[in-house]
Amino acid sequence: MVENAARPVKAVIRNVSKVYRGRTDVPALDTVDAVVYEGEFLTIVGPSGCGKSTLLRMLDGLQRPSEGAVEITKASSDRPLTSMVFQDYSVYPWMSVFDNVALGLARSTLSKAEKAERVREWLDRMDLGKFESAYPMELSGGMLQRVAIARALVAEPEILLMDEPFAALDAQLRRRLQEELLEIVGNTGRTVVFVTHSLEEAILLGDRILVMSARPGRIVDSVDVPFPRPRDPELRTSPGFRDLEERLWTILKDHADHRV
Numbered sequence: 001m002v003e004n005a006a007r008p009v010k011a012v013i014r015n016v017s018k019v020y021r022g023r024t025d026v027p028a029l030d031t032v033d034a035v036v037y038e039g040e041f042l043t044i045v046g047p048s049g050c051g052k053s054t055l056l057r058m059l060d061g062l063q064r065p066s067e068g069a070v071e072i073t074k075a076s077s078d079r080p081l082t083s084m085v086f087q088d089y090s091v092y093p094w095m096s097v098f099d100n101v102a103l104g105l106a107r108s109t110l111s112k113a114e115k116a117e118r119v120r121e122w123l124d125r126m127d128l129g130k131f132e133s134a135y136p137m138e139l140s141g142g143m144l145q146r147v148a149i150a151r152a153l154v155a156e157p158e159i160l161l162m163d164e165p166f167a168a169l170d171a172q173l174r175r176r177l178q179e180e181l182l183e184i185v186g187n188t189g190r191t192v193v194f195v196t197h198s199l200e201e202a203i204l205l206g207d208r209i210l211v212m213s214a215r216p217g218r219i220v221d222s223v224d225v226p227f228p229r230p231r232d233p234e235l236r237t238s239p240g241f242r243d244l245e246e247r248l249w250t251i252l253k254d255h256a257d258h259r260v
Helices: 052-059 097-105 112-125 141-154 171-186 199-205 233-237 239-254
Strands: 009-020 026-037 041-045 067-072 082-085 159-163 191-195 208-212 219-224
Touching (some): 009 052, 026 052, 052 191, 171 233, 199 233, 199 239, 208 239
Parallel strands (some): 041 191, 159 191
Antiparallel strands (some): 009 026, 009 067, 208 219
16 A cells, blocks of 8 residues: 555555355455545445445444454544445435435534525535425435435535445436536545446546455555546547546456456
């Protein structure tokens, strides 16, 4: 693990391994070392089952390493350290859109009026303002994911964690939400760790890409994305974008050993 002394470090993953114990032990991660820098949009790619989501859950405190440690620098007592957006929306069907988003402020010290103002601000930013009284069963998949993202962002977490949030969506809707995320998160200096199977998505959104090997997952490369922000979604069609995508694909193929 090589740290960049010129950039403040937000999180450090030191020598982390994870084994799921059972009738047959399953090694998920093997001596992972990585850093997350303050204000960067870090994307993580790798084969299915390589431990990407496990690593994200460790950053969120939902799982603990079998060995090693995850260390995060907390900068504010007024903001949650992390918020997570999952692939499956994770919204409560018996609660309105407003109330689902307001859950992100459940532990906030804001007044009731301030919470309502903050919720409506994020509903408007996610183009959900007209649906605050609606219930999840009335919404499309893309709108449900907007609710989940608004709930994660409303508390202004120090680190936003996103676990393949667009994977279940059709290609057109996925592209639209990628572009919305570029505008809402990618240009604000917020620290984001984003897991994806899509190399195109990793390049379009990320400042840096961690490439993982097949299970048990290891970090086999850290690749800087050379494209400045703000980014035009049409960047996808540029030769430099496609060259970087091919480079990442080659790295993945070289470490796609599924014998374990």
